[in-house]
Amino acid sequence: MPRWNAQYLILKQNNGVLLCPDHFCDLCFTDTFQRSASMGELVKVENQVRAFHEKCKPAGSYYGTKLFGKDKKTRLILAPSTSHTDEHFPFCCGCAEGKNEELIECQSCVQSFHLSCHGSYFGNQNDLKKDEKKNCENCMFNTQMRVGEGVLVFTNTVFRAARIMSGGRGAVIVEVLSTKTKITVPLKSLFCPYPRIANGIFNQMALSKSYKKHQNELVLIKAIFEQRAVFKPNIVRKIPSFKCKYQMHKSVHRYMSGEAESLIPVNGNVEIVTVGKFGFGMIAVMDLNQKIPIGEYIGELISKPECDRRKNLGEDSHDSECMFYTFESDVFVGGKKRKIYIDGAQIGNELA
Ligand SMILES: [Zn+2]
Ligand SMILES: [Zn+2]
Ligand SMILES: [Zn+2]
Ligand SMILES: [Zn+2]
Structure with missing residues (x-):
């Protein structure tokens, strides 16, 4: 969501x-x-x-x-909202647990949820109790699934591993992996757990009686959950043209414009190298003694509370691509040691 x-x-x-x-x-x-x-x-x-x-x-x-x-x-044009009265998934889509607390069936999709796991009433769960329309969070936000995604679909007595093939106008064609058959099903009958609880969901299924006779189905389900756990969108990232160039150190410019060679000597002790898809890395080109300077780290000088604030925001947002360029260091001001924090995210040089 x-x-x-x-x-x-x-x-x-x-x-x-x-x-x-x-x-x-x-x-x-x-x-x-x-x-x-x-x-x-x-x-x-x-x-x-x-x-x-x-x-x-x-x-x-x-x-x-x-x-x-x-x-x-x-x-x-997105698929229209529908109602779902068929089989519901027997575990909570928020916590993966079962009937330890009343499970509410979403009226619009296959998911079930506990009242206490429904995060969208922000503590005012009495509102949800009173609400006639009991929708899970995905249905409240109209959360979508990708074409190509691995999902579970209820067919032939159990939820089975399937892949979304194509389809439009609300109906979806999925391939059931165990039988390699393609079936047309309502979009909202597909279940795709949040990656953070996929493990819990899988354990519940593996322990449940319904899968005693369907051990090979569990193998297929495990595979689609694993694929989803390591999935990363393959998005081409352009360097935005509106970036304020003057904020960048001239050495970075030289590199970006192709003027500099692939290796940028920083000061003779270390070199910046490209490390595959991870961007840039730094290697020592000679043995470095302790306290030897390796270069300037240019960035925005920020306070510790501001540094913590930026880091916490990344964690709170559950951004799995969260990146920080903050460097913590000691400086001596009038003989006194002070900690400083330099954020090289935007205004940086080759070291930052
Ligand atoms: Zn729950
Ligand atoms: Zn729903
Ligand atoms: Zn995307
Ligand atoms: Zn806009």
């Missing part, structure tokens, strides 16, 4: 702006890939302030025929 931490999104390393939901991928954001969510090409949703990466096409959605904007792009 999309949890939006406005303060976190306006940190400089996260674009320095608060993005409205038209400017990040709803699915990547929900999957806690917050940096990827705001990058790459987006397709907007018709009549809603929402957008998705082209690669993150919501299951059951289709492209409209009307063209919009300067670049004449079509918009996505």
Whole structure:
């Protein structure tokens, strides 16, 4: 479910702006890939302030025929909300536990939940008790699933591993992995646990009587949960053209413009190298004695509370792509030792 931490999104390393939901991928954001969510090409949703990466096409959605904007792009039309009265998943979608507390069946999808696990009433659960329409959080936020995603579908007496193949206008074709058969099912009958509880859900299924005779189904389910746990969106990240160039140290410029060679000597002791997809790394080119200077670390000087605030925001936002460039160091001011914190996220040099 999309949890939006406005303060976190306006940190400089996260674009320095608060993005409205038209400017990040709803699915990547929900999957806690917050940096990827705001990058790459987006397709907007018709009549809603929402957008998705082209690669993150919501299951059951289709492209409209009307063209919009300067670049004449079509918009996505999402699957309509439906009601779901068939089989419900027998464990809570929030905590993976079973009937230790009353399980409420979502009226719009396959999920079940405990009242105490429903985070969207913000402590006022009496409101939910009174509410006639009992929707899970996913249905309240109309959370989507990607085409291609591994899911569970109830067919032939148990929930089985399946993959979303295609489909539009609300109906979805899934391939049931055990039988390799393709079936058309309502979108809302598919179950896809939040990655953080997938392990708990799997243990519950493995222990339940219904799977005694379906051990090979468990192997397939384990595989799709594992794939989901290591899934990362493959989003092409452009260096934004609006970046204020003067904020960057000239050495970084030289590197970015291709003027500098792939190795930038910092001061003869160390060199900056490219480390695959991780970006840049630093290696020593000779044995370094203790206390030998290795270079200047340029960045924004921030206080400890501000440093902690930035770090905590990343944790609170559950951003699995959270990155920090804060360097902690001791300086001597008038003979007294003081700790300083330098954040090289935006204004940095080759060391930062
Ligand atoms: Zn906007
Ligand atoms: Zn995406
Ligand atoms: Zn629960
Ligand atoms: Zn639901």
